[in-house]
Amino acid sequence: MNLALLFPEDFITPDRVRLTGRRRTHLAEVRKACAGDRVPVGMADGDLGWGSIVAQDEDTVELAVDFSEPAPAPLPLTLVLAMPRPKMFRRVLQTAASLGVKDIWLINSYKVEKSFWQTPLLAGPQLRENLILGLEQARDTAMPRVHIRKLFKPFVEDELPSLTEQRPGLVAHPGSDEPCPVHLSRPATLCIGPEGGFIPYEVEKLIEAGCRGVHLGKRILRVETAVPVLVSRLFDGCIR
Template sequence: MNFLLFSEEELSADGRTLYLSAGDRRAEHLTSVLKPKPQDSLKVGQINGNMGSARIIDITHEGYQLQVDLVSPPPPGLDLTLILALPRPKMMRRVIENIAALGVKHLILLNAYKVEKSYWQTPWLTEDTLRHHCLLGLEQAGDTILPRIELKKLFKPFVEDELPGIIGNRSAWVAHPGSERGIPDTPASMVLTIGPEGGFTPYEIGKLEEAGCQSFNLGTRILRVETVVPALLGRLYL
């Protein structure tokens, strides 16, 4: 944890004091990893708000008391809507944390032919679990703005009825192993779709192209989603 996040509700009435009880995940990290002393300063941020520093006022066996000073806005997010075929459950943690850390602010998890139905039953998709792993990604990167995550279980209605409106006048692309086009230059505003391992089916690619997406490939290697997401976003934006 490079950055301590808290909600507005955790602050005192004057908005200056934060208390972390001993059983809190963040307090346990302070105790076991950072091992701060009174008057030490930490990098902090308010979830969906500003960021700054917090000075440790007091440390007891019951927890930490910190004085918070929020002075700057969070870093800008990517002007990107990322549409991702639902990954295997065991990949979800890494994928969500990477997406949050890299600055994606709008994520759509989409069904596809190669997505097993059982994936949609995983506890990794609960609101609390998605939020938790988004927070871990933000803590890693030093950001405060949570991504907005939508779940779309029906491919055809989403692509036909919703996707054209999401694209609008933006540049829209779909990563597909069968495409002859290489990775595009980064546009000012983008809709990027990434399929399951092995790519979308020809029917799905056709529907995405009808909606306004252009296909491109990442080379000859077939990569896991957890590898493709940071590699592609790094290539486009970093």
């Protein structure tokens, strides 16, 4: 946790917060912070700043906080992701949030097993918690939006065209003729398939909706690897 992300319910006065649970444990047991120490904080969907520890006990820690620095700029990227297997989904979600992706669409695909959609990781609290962990890692504050679409064809036909209308639409697919572009200077929509990739019918539908196929070379990468590689290739600003 490189930043304690704060929410309105944490405030006990306009400039003082009380933290419990995971954040309190991290400050006390991992950072070994004690009274008088200053730790980085950020207001959810707001600015960055510092918190000075003014009181703590076995259950809580209180900080006097002030905010004076803007959060990192979001990436101008819409990420369309075939629902990964649950064990991988947690890591992918945190990685996307850490890289500055703010618009995430989870979609179905022929190779996505029905059981993937039953994971409790899609429930509001767990989804939010993994996004927070990604933001805390990267010292960011803007919460990503996650859209869940369990039907492939209606999403591609009815919604995807508006996401690619005035921006490059890319579908990462092994065997495509065009290498993935680099250093984009405009917004983009990136579609990444499941393990094993989209089937030909799905690739065709994505292209009809305004995407073009791109590749990362001859190597086939896991989704959890492909996401950071593709995002950092398209927008090197996420690693500056």
